[in-house]
Amino acid sequence: MGRPRAFDQPAAVIAAMDQFWLRGYEATSVRDLSNAMSITGASLYNAFGDKRSLFCHCLENYLDTYARRCIAQLDACDDPILGLTVFFDKLLEASLTDRRGCLLVNSAVEVAPWDPELARLVQASLREIEDSFHRALERLLAMRQPDHDLRAAARAMLSAVISLRVLARAGGDSERLHSIARSAIAVATDLRDT
Amino acid sequence: MGRPRAFDQPAAVIAAMDQFWLRGYEATSVRDLSNAMSITGASLYNAFGDKRSLFCHCLENYLDTYARRCIAQLDACDDPILGLTVFFDKLLEASLTDRRGCLLVNSAVEVAPWDPELARLVQASLREIEDSFHRALERLLAMRQPDHDLRAAARAMLSAVISLRVLARAGGDSERLHSIARSAIAVATDLRDT
């Protein structure tokens, strides 16, 4: 009942996500969003509530579309070293061709300090990535190492992801980005060869 | 000649820096700044030009007051491992008591993508930190290693600094932060013991 929605909601969320991803939360106005989404401001508020709520949809969509897809691929790879190599190769390629960095990391810096709910989502998502690294290291070593070392190694690899994304957004050069990715993989190979 | 300035300019820059550091560039209004600096908007524009120019002063002040001071201490330390330990201990303590993160890293995410001049400053400053790590590793190994390894190790340590600061701002827990700091120091000790 009622007039049916004339716009494609998932497509609109993607358009809004691209805008937030590019410019950040504060620098993106509701008019920027309605232009990018090709809908009027009234439709935006009718469908999504307010700016913050739309941003939540966008971040969730980002996590589903990008972060969790990478995690799933890493988990699905039998050879952890191969999986990690593919993971960081893709991350490098994406970071060098798309200088917006990572919406999750950008949000960790810009919105998380002022939004406890989003801060929890950010921390949980980062933990998902760290856990995926941890599982890859468990597969690599068949649990011969104390868990403490694996957790620290997984955190070092998460740290590489974060800084790589920050540096990419700030215009860091390819050599530095590659260097960090190699170090992250070396964490795994070093653990294996111990 | 002319009426003398009634406010302490360096103190005003510090107050503005604290505001930008806390809230970020876009979320800080000129009125927020003039309140924090205890001067009127007219005085602000008279003394600093515009908002962006004031921000440049603030970032320069941050680099001089914090980043370069840490670098100088690391350079001054004869024992590189001790120097790095002190460096990361201080970084941890600062990150856990002050959740604003690092103004340089925050700026890398929020302002560098839209300001080529500030992007150059950000990259140059990150390089200063990386180079300080590199020098510490050179002292540690007395140049027995190929430079390529040292550069990669220095970058891995810079990566730890960046992600540590991002995680701290987003509310990351103490354990994760300590874990990353330990990994960074382990990069140096592993190189030494090779």
Added chain:
DNA sequence: GTGATTTTAGATCGATCGTTATAAAACGAA
């Protein structure tokens, strides 16, 4: 078709944005 309901488009809300105009106040030079 009629009524109920929802989405559309467009105008507009008060608030706030970065910035500037105005003029009084406070100094050094003459």
Added chain:
DNA sequence: TTCGTTTTATAACGATCGATCTAAAATCAC
């Protein structure tokens, strides 16, 4: 003292902010 110069305080500028109102358009149940 008077003049020239700079800073101060206050008010205000046009533009834009996030959000909302009104009314026309589009659908379903009946």
